[in-house]
Amino acid sequence: MSVHPQADQPSSNRKPVSLATLRKAKETGEKLTMLTCYDYSFAKAMDAAGVDLLLIGDSLGMVVQGHDSTLPVTLEDISYHTACVARAKPAAMVVADMPWGSYQVSPEQAYESAAQLMAVGAQMVKLEGGAWLGPTVRFLTERGIPVCAHLGLTPQSVHTLGGYKVQGRGAAGDQLIADAKALQDAGAAIVLVELIPTPLGKRLEEALQVPTIGIGAGPHTTGQVLVLHDILDVTPGKKARFVKNYLAQAGSVQAAFAAFVQEVKSGAYPQPEHGFSE
Numbered sequence: 001m002s003v004h005p006q007a008d009q010p011s012s013n014r015k016p017v018s019l020a021t022l023r024k025a026k027e028t029g030e031k032l033t034m035l036t037c038y039d040y041s042f043a044k045a046m047d048a049a050g051v052d053l054l055l056i057g058d059s060l061g062m063v064v065q066g067h068d069s070t071l072p073v074t075l076e077d078i079s080y081h082t083a084c085v086a087r088a089k090p091a092a093m094v095v096a097d098m099p100w101g102s103y104q105v106s107p108e109q110a111y112e113s114a115a116q117l118m119a120v121g122a123q124m125v126k127l128e129g130g131a132w133l134g135p136t137v138r139f140l141t142e143r144g145i146p147v148c149a150h151l152g153l154t155p156q157s158v159h160t161l162g163g164y165k166v167q168g169r170g171a172a173g174d175q176l177i178a179d180a181k182a183l184q185d186a187g188a189a190i191v192l193v194e195l196i197p198t199p200l201g202k203r204l205e206e207a208l209q210v211p212t213i214g215i216g217a218g219p220h221t222t223g224q225v226l227v228l229h230d231i232l233d234v235t236p237g238k239k240a241r242f243v244k245n246y247l248a249q250a251g252s253v254q255a256a257f258a259a260f261v262q263e264v265k266s267g268a269y270p271q272p273e274h275g276f277s278e
């Protein structure tokens, strides 16, 4: 087995990505890049490729653990993988998902869970839900925990939503914008949106002062996020429309991450065919 020669060194000479970096991207129109990341070696490779944010997503329940939803993922699971990623000392910001059941009961419950993730190296936590989470987002941010709000398709609510479907069509789009504004006002530093029509992604980007990060939300969001296993085409079966296999054209994992960064920053990804209509 080869051991990383500089295991205790930062992954790159990049300036660390901070909240100020994210705000500046929104102001200047620079596109942000985020990939899901679950371990040390991939964190090193993504960081060297210049990815801005590494998300320890609860998608690990599906792509790492083999469950058929994100619901079985525990706080201990996310803590373990966050610690693995943080050990790479990336310049990229480390964002940890709050798993199902770890934050919905009360702001205090959310604080206890988030504190566990921050203690092992998270620099921001992500929560799924709308305006009802406003008091929780405020409670966390007032106590020094940056928050990413997750709207649109929220996989932890798959049973309420009736499947992994496009969200925010018609009047639901107005509700999504209202939710996003409420979460921004409560202190959310980023709003991540999943699987919404491209025109709604544009409205959202224009309506918010904070950066938006989209997955299947069209090209107008401040940044783009994809799942590691999707961009490396590891997951068998039919792919979602927004998925792009970067390994096929790049030829190596490292080059695939670099191609993703280059295409998002230049606006080459996503193309219209990756998005959804109203």
Ligand code: KIV
Residues within 6 Å of the ligand: 036, 055, 056, 057, 058, 059, 060, 097, 192, 194, 215, 225, 227
């Ligand atoms: O858990 C995850 O990977 C996510 C992304 C789909 C954004 O939340």
